[in-house]
Amino acid sequence: MTESNNNDHLVKSDDSQHPANLIPELCKKFWTLGWVTGTGGGASIRDDDLVYLAPSGVQKELMKPEDIYVLELSKQLDPKQRIYLRSPPSLKPSQCTPLFIAAFTKRGAGCCIHTHSQWAVLVTLLLESQSNKNLFEINNIEQIKGFGKGYQKQGALGYHDTLRIPVIENTPHEEDLTESLEVAMDKYPDTYAVLVRRHGVYVWGETVHKAKTQCESLDYLFQLAVEMKKLGLPWLSDIA
Ligand SMILES: CSCCC(=O)C(=O)COP(=O)(O)O
Ligand SMILES: [Zn+2]
Secondary structure: OOOOOOOHHHHOOOOOOOHHHHHHHHHHHHHHOOOOHHHOOEEEEEEOOEEEEOEOOOOHHHOOHHHOEEEEHHHOOOHHHOOEEEOOOOOOEOOOHHHHHHHHHHHOOOEEEEEOOHHHHHHHHHHOOOOOOOEEEEOOOHHHHHOEOOOOOOOEOOOOOOEEEEEEOOOOOHHHHHHHHHHHHHHOOOOOEEEEOOOEEEEEEOOHHHHHHHHHHHHHHHHHHHHHHHOOOOOOOOOO
């Protein structure tokens, strides 16, 4: 494909906040947190009808703006025939693409982050032996205030509110997670995240800022939950 018909202008900008610049920059930070090691995990940003995302199987912390794919959200009616406005040569789009698209179409998200954080994985493992193994619940922790109340709702959760994050089972191929992710979103319409057992977590937000801070708050809570479990402390308490 020549430069003129591959729409390379869509990923060239001097603006540090342009999605094609921001995704590599965010992934560099996420790598230092252990969120996107060994090519796993990633992030996608939606700007109006344009979706920017990473290639598959690349070291996400080393990506450049010219590695970024761009697609038009409203034209992706058939997932088997996904059309990219801009494709980097010799690469394939991220396997997380349909999951990112679910956050954009079903929740109007502006950014979706997928991490392979060990804290997220450990929480899903700890839940395996609990009666409701498909739901992470925690309350009475200050960091819960880092979350919005939910889809199309104003304001943030309060200290005494219970944060609930559904858990879905992993599949051999990342894209096959899409259906169960969508089912979890329907069952928990206010959630901003879905855990994937023995794999990681998908977190989204209306803006890049909200997706990033919710992902940070959640990772903090997952780590705390693992440490609480080690100390024999419950994740849910009835402090009023
Ligand atoms: C070792 S990563 C396996 C695939 C995965 O879980 C993931 O998040 C990365 O997928 P991508 O296609 O973006 O490389
Ligand atoms: Zn993954």
